[in-house]
Amino acid sequence: MSAAHYEVIIIGGSYSGLSAAMALGRSLRKVLVIDSGKPCNEQTPHSHNFLTQDGKSPKEIVSLAKKQVEEYETITFYHGKAIDSKKVENGFEITTAKGETLTSKKLILATGITDEIPEIKGFEECWGISLIHCPYCHGYEYKGKKTGIIANGDKAVHIASLVKNLTDDVTVITKGKGKFTEEQLQKLKNNKIEIIESGISELKHQNGIVESIIFSDGEEVKFEAVYGAFPFKQHSEIPKQLGCEFTEFGHIKVDFMQKTNIPGVFGCGDNSSMMRSVSNAVMTGNVAGAMVNMELVTDCF
Numbered sequence: 001m002s003a004a005h006y007e008v009i010i011i012g013g014s015y016s017g018l019s020a021a022m023a024l025g026r027s028l029r030k031v032l033v034i035d036s037g038k039p040c041n042e043q044t045p046h047s048h049n050f051l052t053q054d055g056k057s058p059k060e061i062v063s064l065a066k067k068q069v070e071e072y073e074t075i076t077f078y079h080g081k082a083i084d085s086k087k088v089e090n091g092f093e094i095t096t097a098k099g100e101t102l103t104s105k106k107l108i109l110a111t112g113i114t115d116e117i118p119e120i121k122g123f124e125e126c127w128g129i130s131l132i133h134c135p136y137c138h139g140y141e142y143k144g145k146k147t148g149i150i151a152n153g154d155k156a157v158h159i160a161s162l163v164k165n166l167t168d169d170v171t172v173i174t175k176g177k178g179k180f181t182e183e184q185l186q187k188l189k190n191n192k193i194e195i196i197e198s199g200i201s202e203l204k205h206q207n208g209i210v211e212s213i214i215f216s217d218g219e220e221v222k223f224e225a226v227y228g229a230f231p232f233k234q235h236s237e238i239p240k241q242l243g244c245e246f247t248e249f250g251h252i253k254v255d256f257m258q259k260t261n262i263p264g265v266f267g268c269g270d271n272s273s274m275m276r277s278v279s280n281a282v283m284t285g286n287v288a289g290a291m292v293n294m295e296l297v298t299d300c301f
Helices: 015-025 058-069 135-142 153-163 182-190 238-242 278-300
Strands: 004-011 031-035 075-079 082-088 091-096 101-109 113-115 147-150 170-173 194-196 200-206 209-215 220-222 225-228 232-234 265-267
Touching: 004 015, 004 091, 004 278, 015 031, 015 058, 015 075, 015 278, 031 101, 082 238, 101 238, 101 278, 135 153, 135 225, 147 153, 153 170, 153 182, 209 225, 265 278
Parallel strands: 004 031, 004 101, 031 075, 101 265, 147 170, 147 225, 170 194
Antiparallel strands: 082 091, 091 101, 113 232, 200 209, 209 220
């Protein structure tokens, strides 16, 4: 069976992928968006800090975005998962989980990341609801609340400094020996931030809303919100398959035009940025789409 061919394949159909698709659709580029329909913020009830969409659910925002992108007749959607990729003579070849082969001149990776949530009772159920990752995305809704921060070292101090502006009741939970410099300990003390070094046995909640943390020593402490600084991994193996370079933190390394080190491959959204927000995903996707179009123009004009 001959491969279906496109000018651009976008892997990932959430905020950054749809933004890239819109930019390309407006330039009449033949685009395929491959999307498995599994966004990382699937259970987050509300999205914030994005003009015109503040307070809407992620599903609402994506549904409206897709409806608008579908208006551009040169854009096609494929529901499924891209599992393999390789560089071929005139571009790239993508293989899907259904065994289909698709090719394109250029490739945009809007594949996102996967949070590695600790396997502790209650964590998964609360993630994105009251166990949160970003003060800018969720902090305002928990202003003035008793707040825990599950992190250690530099990360804990960074988050604490941001959260302290939103509430005076902050506790850092290190889940083991604290890894702080004397200067950092003094800063935490000056800001009346307690440190708990005990391990966590359970996050007690009601329908994802945190009530308290039960520690490994049996102590139970009430909290109304908890920040979690957890590791992540790339959601897709395709960037690695293609030979993309990564930053020391694990993001795809891109330049200001969203180009990776592989000619013809661009990255956008959470997979290539520390700024994890809807607005940043939309912005980087828009840049990636415009820059891919410019490369296609240069190739043939």
